[in-house]
Amino acid sequence: NAGVTQTPKFRVLKTGQSMTLLCAQDMNHEYMYWYRQDPGMGLRLIHYSVGEGTTAKGEVPDGYNVSRLKKQNFLLGLESAAPSQTSVYFCASSSWDSTKNIQYFGAGTRLSVL
Amino acid sequence: KQEVTQIPAALSVPEGENLVLNCSFTDSAIYNLQWFRQDPGKGLTSLLLIQSSQREQTSGRLNASLDKSSGRSTLYIAASQPGDSATYLCAVGPDYKLSFGAGTTVTVRA
Numbered sequence: 001n002a003g004v005t006q007t008p009k010f011r012v013l014k015t016g017q018s019m020t021l022l023c024a025q026d027m028n029h030e031y032m033y034w035y036r037q038d039p040g041m042g043l044r045l046i047h048y049s050v051g052e053g054t055t056a057k058g059e060v061p062d063g064y065n066v067s068r069l070k071k072q073n074f075l076l077g078l079e080s081a082a083p084s085q086t087s088v089y090f091c092a093s094s095s096w097d098s099t100k101n102i103q104y105f106g107a108g109t110r111l112s113v114l
Numbered sequence: 115k116q117e118v119t120q121i122p123a124a125l126s127v128p129e130g131e132n133l134v135l136n137c138s139f140t141d142s143a144i145y146n147l148q149w150f151r152q153d154p155g156k157g158l159t160s161l162l163l164i165q166s167s168q169r170e171q172t173s174g175r176l177n178a179s180l181d182k183s184s185g186r187s188t189l190y191i192a193a194s195q196p197g198d199s200a201t202y203l204c205a206v207g208p209d210y211k212l213s214f215g216a217g218t219t220v221t222v223r224a
Contacts, residue, residue, distance in 0.1 A: 041216055042217065048211065090158070102160045
């Protein structure tokens, strides 16, 4: 039972490089999320999606883009990486049912931008 | 903007002692509150979810209470064990978008 899978697990980028983080879930969840976690801070929502083909901005969307072409996948892109984007990135998914809105998280992607 | 605070940032207790973790939030118009556990280098695992209409939830040795009017939630862990060592985060949502606290890192000494 895979749940939420994130790839890659680690990545080092140089300033200005681009990359895409992939999130896949096998629970048939409608909602998916991208967060970043920085030391001493709670998780902050970057972008989210409430269904295939839809995306919306969260609290800290600048410098990131997302796409959800398939229900099970949610991609996070960095077009021109900056050192301020050094962080741990988490993907999560949840059901549309508000009484069961438990978010399930992936193991995270540790990104360093030099 | 919802602000979620967890104090203390770190806590160390001897095995067997009961744990009390606190979470406060500034906007009482929440839909639900969740407690998560995070092990080092790992993702978050949901422990308990309390709907806004509920006052508490229990699961095994864990009990979480919610007082919306005062903007507070407390997570109790009975008879702590070394395996309970982790970071515990609370999160509140007006809906499915959650605002997280920075977490309390717990160490249970054997």
